Amino acid sequence: MIEFLGAGKVYKSRLGKSVRALEDFSLRAERGEVLGIAGPNGAGKSTLIAIALGYLTPSEGKVTLDGRSPREFIERNGIAYMSELVSIPPKWSVESAITRYALLAGIPDSRMSARREESIERLGLAEHRSKTIKQLSKGNLQRLGLAQALLRDDAIVILDEPTHGLDPVWTQRFRDLIQELRAPDRTILVASHNLDELERVADRVAIIDRGRLQRIVATGETTSRVASSYHISVMRGAEHIPDIFADARDLGNGAFEVGASDMESLNRAIGALIERGVLLTAVTPTYSSLETQFREAVGEASR
Amino acid sequence: MKARLGRYATWQLRDFVFERGIPLMVVAALLLFPTVVAVRSMLRGNTAGSTEHNIAQSGFTSLIVGMLSFVIILISTNGMVHNDIRRGYFRFLFAKPVAAWRFYAQSFAVNWLGAMLAALVVLTAFFALTTPFFPSGLFPFLTLYYMALGGLVFFVSVLTRLDWVIVAAIWAFAQILRGMFPPASGLFGRAVDILLPPAHRMSAVGEALMRSGTTTGAAPGDSALLLSVLWLAGWGLLAFLAGLLLLRHRPLAA
Numbered sequence: 001m002i003e004f005l006g007a008g009k010v011y012k013s014r015l016g017k018s019v020r021a022l023e024d025f026s027l028r029a030e031r032g033e034v035l036g037i038a039g040p041n042g043a044g045k046s047t048l049i050a051i052a053l054g055y056l057t058p059s060e061g062k063v064t065l066d067g068r069s070p071r072e073f074i075e076r077n078g079i080a081y082m083s084e085l086v087s088i089p090p091k092w093s094v095e096s097a098i099t100r101y102a103l104l105a106g107i108p109d110s111r112m113s114a115r116r117e118e119s120i121e122r123l124g125l126a127e128h129r130s131k132t133i134k135q136l137s138k139g140n141l142q143r144l145g146l147a148q149a150l151l152r153d154d155a156i157v158i159l160d161e162p163t164h165g166l167d168p169v170w171t172q173r174f175r176d177l178i179q180e181l182r183a184p185d186r187t188i189l190v191a192s193h194n195l196d197e198l199e200r201v202a203d204r205v206a207i208i209d210r211g212r213l214q215r216i217v218a219t220g221e222t223t224s225r226v227a228s229s230y231h232i233s234v235m236r237g238a239e240h241i242p243d244i245f246a247d248a249r250d251l252g253n254g255a256f257e258v259g260a261s262d263m264e265s266l267n268r269a270i271g272a273l274i275e276r277g278v279l280l281t282a283v284t285p286t287y288s289s290l291e292t293q294f295r296e297a298v299g300e301a302s303r
Numbered sequence: 304m305k306a307r308l309g310r311y312a313t314w315q316l317r318d319f320v321f322e323r324g325i326p327l328m329v330v331a332a333l334l335l336f337p338t339v340v341a342v343r344s345m346l347r348g349n350t351a352g353s354t355e356h357n358i359a360q361s362g363f364t365s366l367i368v369g370m371l372s373f374v375i376i377l378i379s380t381n382g383m384v385h386n387d388i389r390r391g392y393f394r395f396l397f398a399k400p401v402a403a404w405r406f407y408a409q410s411f412a413v414n415w416l417g418a419m420l421a422a423l424v425v426l427t428a429f430f431a432l433t434t435p436f437f438p439s440g441l442f443p444f445l446t447l448y449y450m451a452l453g454g455l456v457f458f459v460s461v462l463t464r465l466d467w468v469i470v471a472a473i474w475a476f477a478q479i480l481r482g483m484f485p486p487a488s489g490l491f492g493r494a495v496d497i498l499l500p501p502a503h504r505m506s507a508v509g510e511a512l513m514r515s516g517t518t519t520g521a522a523p524g525d526s527a528l529l530l531s532v533l534w535l536a537g538w539g540l541l542a543f544l545a546g547l548l549l550l551r552h553r554p555l556a557a
Contacts, residue, residue: 087391106304
């Protein structure tokens with residue numbers, strides 16, 4: 001369990017200027033939960049994670065991992081952590097990096113080889129094993145970052161922008177990995193800009209902006225919520241759209257943006273279009289429900 | 304599962320060899336080449352065993368060993384902590400069940416071993432090319448020097464970058480201030496003697512240890528020498544321990 005209790009952080013420059021990065025942040029990520037952290041650039045996500053790892057101390061409040069201070073917990077148990085920027089010495093090879101991290105993770109000799117191979121295979125790094133870090137592409141480096149994080153079955157997993165630089169295939173693979181990692185006694189925290197990804201993998205998403213927790217969204221709720229606007233694409237009968245949707249905005253090439261107050265009225269309007277012989281090819285939310293909530297939360301914060 | 308830090312020492316030694324050992328050999332070769340030529344030409348006129356020969360030999364030995372030791376130790380210890388912090392390598396290392404202070408304490412010990420091996424190679428080459436004389440007190444001297452100078456570099460490395468530049472400047476500044484204000488000159492001189500790094504004691508201890516076994520070298524019961532050794536070791540150890548204490552209690556990304 002990861003718990004933030006009124007955590008705040010103020011950075012002070014040597015000239016005495018101070019910048020508040022985090023303010024009165026309280027949140028608890030429970031065991032068995034995947035908690036997403038979303039926020040725009042500079043919202044305080046990185047500070048939050050650095051505090052959870054004990055790499056920074058909060059100026060106010062406290063943070064605990066299973067009831068202990070972060071450093072105390074990590075030095076006793078270790079955690080699975082992957083940072084947004086994967087920093088590994090450039091001259092290390094992929095294989096030696098995994099071996100080194102496995103030694104520090106306490107993997108015994110009897111399991112070292114099997115665990116290393118499993119980790120390399122799992123993240124598709126077999127063909128790159130003898131390459132040095134500086135020879136790796138951004139995506140492969142990101143996968144190595146994930147591989148070192150998942151060397152042990154840690155009770156706490158913290159992933160900061162884990163799919164940054166991954167191609168669509170590995171982005172999907174990452175989502176599968178998160179599902180595999182789900183366990184009743186494991187807490188997983190994922191910070192990401194990618195709201196679609198968070199909506200798919202997390203149970204709850206904490207939206208932060210300007211260092212404050214703006215709202216917590218349960219992703220189960222977002223799938224049942226109606227989006228505020230939709231894109232409708234038609235192959236035939238585009239002239240009927242403004243009759244049914246008074247606020248329709250023509251985007252060209254048979255695409256329109258229309259408003260919807262609730263799911264029933266949207267379905268009724270679509271039914272009316274079909275009755276008039278309109279041939280629809282797609283109806284998609286303009287923003288995902290989480291994205292809508294995110295925009296509202298961040299918009300509210302900036303007002 | 305606790306980190307297998309002891310096993311990790313082999314990787315730290317490997318890093319020393321490739322990241323510090325090779326540059327160290329290059330710098331040492333560049334320093335040694337002109338020195339060896341000069342020493343050989345100066346010793347050529349003297350008969351081995353003669354007073355002139357011994358004076359020249361011991362003078363050069365102290366000079367070269369002192370100079371090389373300074374360079375070897377600075378290369379062996381610079382950026383030991385701060386490089387990992389500045390480049391972000393600490394993030395993955397210390398997400399594992401390992402305390403930063405233990406990791407870097409081991410690094411300090413491994414780099415000492417590396418420095419000794421490097422010194423062995425470099426100074427063996429020097430003495431083989433100049434005069435078949437290998438001072439018996441060399442390794443105690445190097446260890447003491449490593450503790451005193453390396454301990455200070457370690458401490459500064461925990462705090463900031465450019466540690467070796469800062470320490471070299473402090474080391475030189477201490478020498479200059481001590482020359483201007485000797486301990487006997489008054490309170491300020493006494494304060495300078497105690498507070499600044501004991502660089503001046505290093506050369507005196509070096510001379511004595513390098514000539515140990517000879518009539519002018521270190522003799523058992525030499526209390527002034529013992530005090531200098533303790534002073535140097537204590538000063539370095541204090542700086543090293545202060546560095547470890549900071550690593551234990553100060554967040555790494557601060």
